[in-house]
Amino acid sequence: MNGAQALIRTLTRSGVDVCFSNPGTSEMHFVAALDAVPEMRGVLCLFEGVATGAADGYGRMAGRPAGALLHLGPGLGNGLANLHNARRARTPLLLVVGDHATYHKRFDAPLESDIEALAGTVSRWVRRSARSADVAADAAEAVAAAMRPPGGISTLILPADVSWSEGAEPAPPLPVRAPASAPPETVESVAGTLRSGEPCVLLLGGPAARRPGLEAASRVAQATGARLLCETFPARLERGAGIPGIDRLAYLAEFAAEQLAGARHLILAGAAAPVSFFAYPGKASSLIPAGAEVHVLAEPADDVSGALGRLAELAAPGTKPLAHEAERPELPSGDGHLTGDAVAAAVGALLPEGAIVSDEANTSGLWLPGATAGAPPHDWLTLTGGSIGQGLPVATGAAVACPGRPVLALEADGSAMYTLSALWTHAREGLDITTVIFNNRSYAILNMELNRVGAEPAGDAARNLLELSRPNLDFVALASGMGVPASRASTPGEFGAQLQQALAEPGPHLIEALIERIG
């Protein structure tokens, strides 16, 4: 068989059976091979950033890689922003980047560029397959490398002739190492610190943001009085009624500093030491409180939940976790102006059990965490790397990974425009995704940041670059143009009714929420 067929058969045997694709000529044998290997599902995306963001969302929910098929260096370039987010999320993800035939490279044809340099900025593993006889073994290694804890991006560069040449055979999957255990003396030392009576903050991140880690950490907090916090942008946070609730470290450094104030010990469980998202004149970059000692219970690549469980056995024997109560806000009604907090309340009132929330609401989403904390259990996926344009693609991949679960994409207007064609894939694949666009007609976060960085108040020229008006974006028209049924809400009553209906019907929907102000 040819290299492409052997590659795809190897991938499906290794557990990679979805490939978000935006192919070109050099990938045509890969595309043709999909008919020979029906176990692989090809999902067409109209832009590479949608394909890579979808693979990120898939990997976060499935815990194993999806493929993303891209076309040479420029295709990889278009995919980089969401790969940046996936790298920060530590998502297992397999990139297949088609390239010119091996012997064609030296002619510097128009699409020639330095793929390795681009791939190196986001990947933990990069290889160019040299021969069709090698490509299957390369692919098996790529998948294993992507799965190695804590998870990451593998990039397999696939020359066209390696794809089309015969003489290839599928390769067996390679074993994946389990996460390492934190050493007993580390767990014991942290337990001792927690029992010291000095103020402690336990900062969770990575795999600790799932239910087992949260429950163990909650036990520790109950028994020792340690404060619990979660990293600002977790890849996947399990939350809702019956699960211990946890505040995320604030995006704004001044609020984060308040959350951490007074801590004498900062214990990291799968999280990095806290740092300001951006630098601001005269403010510190590190958020470690002055005089605090940092302890690392477990690195993201470790069995973080296991370490927390062992810590709970030592520091909180017999203590139960504190599960969040079931509680929902009332569904807002009335025909006043629509605000961010009314949208949040409606989401909290209606969020279905088992929902997956792809959250890129940015400034408009300020009230969402509070309004949804007691909703039925759900997963919350955040903007791990800060590169906007993630929300709609990640929702795509999450819906493909979890076909039985409703997906809610909560999306800011400015961010939506980076990768809007994800809506077409929602429609093409019939995905059960309800998208809410928070349309405040501005890059509101930048209006805030302009002030925070100490710049001059915005004049006309600056405002011109921060406002999304003149003309206003009409997201109902944009969604309709890509086959997604859409409606517009200007009042709490309209929004509540439209969200209720969209969640009740299968398939994709979009609601444009015209937000007067945040709350």
Place this chain on the structure above:
Amino acid sequence: MNGAQALIRTLTRSGVDVCFSNPGTSEMHFVAALDAVPEMRGVLCLFEGVATGAADGYGRMAGRPAGALLHLGPGLGNGLANLHNARRARTPLLLVVGDHATYHKRFDAPLESDIEALAGTVSRWVRRSARSADVAADAAEAVAAAMRPPGGISTLILPADVSWSEGAEPAPPLPVRAPASAPPETVESVAGTLRSGEPCVLLLGGPAARRPGLEAASRVAQATGARLLCETFPARLERGAGIPGIDRLAYLAEFAAEQLAGARHLILAGAAAPVSFFAYPGKASSLIPAGAEVHVLAEPADDVSGALGRLAELAAPGTKPLAHEAERPELPSGDGHLTGDAVAAAVGALLPEGAIVSDEANTSGLWLPGATAGAPPHDWLTLTGGSIGQGLPVATGAAVACPGRPVLALEADGSAMYTLSALWTHAREGLDITTVIFNNRSYAILNMELNRVGAEPAGDAARNLLELSRPNLDFVALASGMGVPASRASTPGEFGAQLQQALAEPGPHLIEALIERIG
């Protein structure tokens, strides 16, 4: 003054007075400084690939750089595909990539990534400004480097604190070296070859595709019988009535081989030796005819038109160039199915004098060159690097560079979806751009390439990745959603009437041409 103000003042003094912008927090002082330096025009783009493509279109038409303001590594990533095209076009272009403050880099905040690695793949000049006292001199050098013949991309990485710190002063512009002259013995040697009586092909590229180069080359062809050809994807080709017409080397290698067949001498004037766009099994990569000798009259960085002029003095004294006759197809009418050739005929019938055509019609545009060859003089901008998603952004920049000239964006459906939000900037800036979407509801070029690379005939799984249907894209709704008036044409009569009206009215318009088949 602060670094941002000194930077922008230096840019305007160096001739850079437009900046296509997609800023974030780290660029807020740059944004604020725009109000202090009103000579700089900031143009908001909703996606970085629009900003970089617009800067490419601007530079191709203005002959001097526009700025593109991007947000850290992910912003640069989103801009890379159109920077790839700009690199191939040898467009003078100035990237300003905002980054974290110098002292914030080491904390590995979420948006941290390797900007230099990305910039290096497309730039001829990369520098990270270290202090506000240096940024103005760095900027002057960046502009001079971008302008150095034949033109290229300069990337200035601008840390936030370099932008916001005081103590900066504007720097004077630096001189730009003129293009080098081809040595007299080279010109004489090529003239001798042309007079040898052996079959010669004169392949023009880069600056030779402008009127002076075309006229000199036409004189040579008239006098010596040499065949004239232009590179496949010229950055800017001047053509139309009164200008010597020239065929472009075909995209498909088999047709290109026919155009070059029998040549004993291949003379390159600003063009690279011809090479197949992609590799195909069993076919050669190089398109140099067997036994042909390659002569380089002038490199792209040289004064190519000057070299052609001197060649004409030697090889064609007294000979006049052969100007293309004024001729237009009839405006198609009737209510039959709309085809690619009918659209091309309508464009040829109506193209205004001085128009700038941004051509990304791909397969659907097969008939355009013939139908427009005798239209009033105009410029034709092509997909230099093969990275799709160029057409609408390049039209944006061309319209900003040449406010008195009508711009026509001829755009394939699949390619349009990569950077569609350019339409919003067309509306925001009131640009006189008429966009024609050739909607054939497929990646038609890939259906063709699938066959050409010798892959299996497309089964359902492969077809699924090549068709843009289920759901169909509605470009009228998409354009309306971004504030661009739009209409749909299904017949030659409808298309002709709509194009006539769109060209008659100022400001942006979009026509969705539902193409039944190419011709």
